[in-house]
Amino acid sequence: MIEWSETDELIRESIREFIDKEIRPRTDELESGQLPPYDIIRKLFASFGVGEIAREGFDQLIEHEKRKADTGSGAGGSAAGSGGGSGFTLAGQETMALIAISELAGVSLGILASAGVSLGLAAGTIMSKGTLEQKQRWVPELLTFDKVGAWAITEPEAGSDAFGGMTTTVRRDGDDYILTGHKTFITNGPYADTIVVYAKLDTGDGTPIRDRKVLAFVLDAGMDGLERSTPFKKMGLGSSPTGELSFDHVRLGRDRLLGETEGTAKDESADSGRESARANFTAERIGVAALSLGIINECHRLCVDYAASRTLWGQEIGRLQLIQAKLAEMEIARLNVQNMVFRTVEKLRAGTQPSLAEASAMKLYSSRAATEVAMEAVQLFGGNGYMTEYRVEQLARDAKGLMIYAGSNEVQTTHIAKGLLGR
C-alpha cells in the first residue's frame, strides 16, 4: 500500500465533517472533563454505522463458534477465541478504521482513548478469552457503546511490572471468588459499566505473591464492594476520564471468570490472565502508530498553513530556514509513521500481524515522533502556540501520553531488544 484509496479519502472527508460539527464546537467542555465523551462516541458509532458493522462481525463469529461447539470440538462451549489479538478482524476495513482513528486523534485523542479501551481492550479481551455465554452477555452492548467498558490491570505499585507487582487478590469461596484490591489510571474507570479486572489467585498454599496465577474477571457497575473514583486531573487526554477502582470483598460467581477456567498451566507465565493481557499488546501498539499519525498530520497541516501566513519582517516565516527545518522534520516523521501504518495494513491484508517486537518498535518511534512534532509545532506558532486557541498545545500534551500508556517507551525498548536477542 502506497496511498490511501479513494474510498479512504471519502471516509476522511466524512469524519472531518463530523469532527467540525460535533466535536470542535465542544472541545473546551470535552477537554476540561466537563462533558464525558460517551454521547459523542455513541453518535459517532451510530452515524458511521460502526456499531452495526461490529455487530454483524460479532454475530458471524458467534454463529461460527456455535457450529464448532455443535460438532463437538469446543467442549462445553468454553472455547477461547481464534487467538492473536483482540478477537475482531477488520476484514478488509483496516484502512477505514485507521483513517478514521487518525483523523480523530488530530482533534481529540482522549475520545479515542476512551473508545479504544472500551472496544479494543474491554470487549476485545472478552471476545478473545470469554466463553460463548460471556461474549453474548457483555459484548453486544459494548460494541454499540450502550455500555462503557474499562480494562484494569495497573495498580499504584504495579505499572510496568503489572503482573509481578500486582497485589489485587481473589480467594475462592465455595463456587465463588472474593475480590479485594485497588486499580489506578483506569481509562473510563469513573463511568465504566463493564469492567475487566485482573487479579492474583491466593490459594492459601504459601506461593509467593509474585508467582501466583493471574486471573481475569468481568464486573458490572453497581456490584457490592465496587467503587469508582471521580476522574483525575491530568496533563493531556482531557476528554478521556481516567480514575481509580477499588474492590472491597466483591463477590464474583464463576460465570464472571473469563473463560470460566483458571488455566492448567504450571508455568505462571502461561496462565489465563497473563496470556489474555498479552494478547492485546500488539493490537494496542499498532493503534498507537495510527493515533500518532493523526497528531503528526494535524500539526503538519496547521504548521504549513501558519508558516505560509504569519508574516515577520515583511515575509512569511516559511521563508526562514529554521522554520523550514522544522517543517522538513515534520514531513520526515509523517512519511515514516505513515509507512509503518501502511506496512501494517499490508500485513493484516496478507493475514499476518507485525510481531510483538515490531509493534513495540512502531509504538516507540511513532509516539516519540508525534510528541516531538507537536512540541515543535508549539514552537513554530510562537506565543500563539502556547495559547489553547491555536490547538497545538493540546496536541503536544495529548501526544506525551502516547509515550507512557500502552506500555511505557522504556518497556517498548526492552521488548524490541528481546526480539533482537531472543530474550
Next chain:
Amino acid sequence: MTNIVVLVKQVPDTYSERKLTETDHTLDRESADAVLDEINERAVEEALKIKEAGEGEVTVLCVGPDRATDAIRKALSMGADKAVHVSDEALHGSDLVATSRVIAAAIGKLDSVDLVIAGNEASDGRGGAVPAVVAELLGLPQLTHAHHLAVEGSTVKVDRETADEGITHLEANLPALVSVTEKINEPRYPSFKGIMAAKKKPVETYTVADLGIDAGEVGLTNAWSAVQSASPKPPRQAGERVEDDGEGGTKIAEYLVGQKLV
C-alpha cells in the same frame, strides 16, 4: 412504492471566499472548495426517510460540470439509490429558466416519478425559483418552503413556512414537487458502508442533446439576464456602541426603529 427524485447542486463551500470570474461574471468554481449544497443534503435526508418508512427508490439528479460527480457521490453515500448527471459544456452560464428546462427534461427521462424534492434555494445563486419553474414545466403541484413533509398513501402533506405568510398547511396528490427549508431535518453523515456502496451505484450521464434540448437554448449567451459588472462585498462597518446606563433597552429599540428593522 414511492419513486423520489432529489435535485442536488454542487456549490462553493460557504466557508470559503466566493467570487465571480473576471471574464464572464459567472461563478468562479476554481476559487473555492466545491461541496454538495447543505440544503440538498436535507432534501436527500427527507427522501431517504420516506424510502425507509415504506418502499421506494431515491434518484438524485444533478445538472453541473464534470466535477459535480463528487456531490453526487456524497448523496449516494448517504443512501440514494442512483443518480442522473447532466453535464455539458453548453450549459456554462445558463440562467435558472434554462437550468429548470434541463432538469424537467431529465426528470421526463425517468419512469414513474412520484415525488420531486428540492432545496428551497441554493446557497450560491439564491434565486430560489428553480423548484417552482420545474413544477410548472412538469405540470406538478408545487409545495414550496416545506419545514415538515409527510407522504400518506398518494397524498403529500406539507407545512410551508415563509417570513411573510407564516405557516400554511398544504396537501396535494402525488406526483408533486416539494422544496424544503433548512428547518426540515438534520441530515445524516454518510456511513462507512454507505461510502463503500456508493462506488457501485449507477450514475447515468446525459448531454443536453440526449435530453432533446438544443444547445442554442441554454448557456450564457442565451440567458435572459446578464451580469454587467461585479464588485466585492464592502468591508464591514464598525458597529454602534451603546453604554447601558439603564436606558440600554430603549436605545436598542430606537436603533432598530431607526434602521427600519422593527
